[in-house]
Amino acid sequence: MTPDNKISRIQELVYEIRVGEVMQKDVITISPQTNMSDLRGILREKRISGAPVLDGEDMVGIISIEDFIKWLADREHDCPVSEKMSKDVQTLYADEPLTQAVNKFERFGFGRFAVIDRQNHQLLGIITKGDIVEGLLKKLEVDHYKEEDEVYRRRVEHFFEDILADKVTLLFQYDVAGHDFKRAGEGASRLKASLKRLGLDPQVVRRVAIATYEAEMNLVIYTDGGKIRARVEPHGIFVKVADSGPGIPDVQKVLQPGYSTAPEWVRNLGFGAGMGLNNIFKCASKMNLKSVVGKGTRLYIRIDTKDGAMSETN
Amino acid sequence: MKLTELITELNLSVRSAKAHLDREVTGGYASDLLSDVLAHGEEGNLWITLQIHQNIVGVASMKDLAGIILVNNREPEAEALEKAEKEKLPIMVTEMPTFELVGRLYSLGIVGTK
Numbered sequence: 001m002t003p004d005n006k007i008s009r010i011q012e013l014v015y016e017i018r019v020g021e022v023m024q025k026d027v028i029t030i031s032p033q034t035n036m037s038d039l040r041g042i043l044r045e046k047r048i049s050g051a052p053v054l055d056g057e058d059m060v061g062i063i064s065i066e067d068f069i070k071w072l073a074d075r076e077h078d079c080p081v082s083e084k085m086s087k088d089v090q091t092l093y094a095d096e097p098l099t100q101a102v103n104k105f106e107r108f109g110f111g112r113f114a115v116i117d118r119q120n121h122q123l124l125g126i127i128t129k130g131d132i133v134e135g136l137l138k139k140l141e142v143d144h145y146k147e148e149d150e151v152y153r154r155r156v157e158h159f160f161e162d163i164l165a166d167k168v169t170l171l172f173q174y175d176v177a178g179h180d181f182k183r184a185g186e187g188a189s190r191l192k193a194s195l196k197r198l199g200l201d202p203q204v205v206r207r208v209a210i211a212t213y214e215a216e217m218n219l220v221i222y223t224d225g226g227k228i229r230a231r232v233e234p235h236g237i238f239v240k241v242a243d244s245g246p247g248i249p250d251v252q253k254v255l256q257p258g259y260s261t262a263p264e265w266v267r268n269l270g271f272g273a274g275m276g277l278n279n280i281f282k283c284a285s286k287m288n289l290k291s292v293v294g295k296g297t298r299l300y301i302r303i304d305t306k307d308g309a310m311s312e313t314n
Numbered sequence: 315m316k317l318t319e320l321i322t323e324l325n326l327s328v329r330s331a332k333a334h335l336d337r338e339v340t341g342g343y344a345s346d347l348l349s350d351v352l353a354h355g356e357e358g359n360l361w362i363t364l365q366i367h368q369n370i371v372g373v374a375s376m377k378d379l380a381g382i383i384l385v386n387n388r389e390p391e392a393e394a395l396e397k398a399e400k401e402k403l404p405i406m407v408t409e410m411p412t413f414e415l416v417g418r419l420y421s422l423g424i425v426g427t428k
Contacts, residue, residue, distance in 0.1 A: 181367070185376075186372075217349075270347050273350060
């Protein structure tokens, strides 16, 4: 985006966003009988700079920190808030666009406006300039992410359109270095991002990511490194994790939850709790572990797309 | 409850991803074992731990957690912070120990997932 169309986006947004979307909904109100001397405590405790004054259901004024400072400066005696509040209550309707609010802030020079319902005139919230700025920034940020996602989505769609075949399989490969805890998990995290961009169900993506992460950690902790290959097909994802040693002497034993051969320092990092393979088992639709001591280990994980709706937690 | 509200209520210091605190927190999980969190944490959960190395960020983003709170005044390692910024994952710190923090979270309505 160039600076110019960023500005025009803000101009658009002030017409698009309604006052009700950015106002603060939890309104602290003050009764007209409250003493000015108590006001400071309320404003400070609630971290607000002003509040509507309500007599029963009726809004009779707005009292702000400016009124309080003026009262202090004039060194007057203590009195109820009703004597010092501004009685000229200007309001905004929750369904008005922000541009109305911007205009009113400029016209009246007030720090805040009460927001009311157009029909029943009930107090719904309060809005400051800060709320407007925050609301705009949030919307711009959301737009920004939407744009990013949109670009990826389109890219992937075109990619598939351009391929002419009876069957399309995507293959992702990640090389994992052994004993490198700084880069550990990178493969799984890159795989996760890629699968997300393909538009796969988030739950399926999470299952694949967790299973792959655990397998990657095993490569990092116990081997000199290995490879992760993920094959993506319409009905499921197949992950194959392979290393060339040292191998597992008793495969049945390592599948038992809690069994671990991790050294103390690895455990201190929070790894090696003997839960990794168990986690993979829970995420997978099918899992197969083969190992030969001195040769290496192969782990096959299949995650069916139809299992996606199931939670990955037990 | 939103993450921003919890930060104010519990006086947490935010160390990363300060622009991404607007998320709704769905619950919490406390553990120092990474696989345990991978098994039992849920999307939108807050994770309470004393682990400070960068792999906590990987685990949190695998599970799409809302954020990590480090207890006992422990500070995240520089690589963890760098990674957290990249992954837009908020890491917060508190002087409270786990027990205290979980109690406070519970009384604010953030409960476990089971």
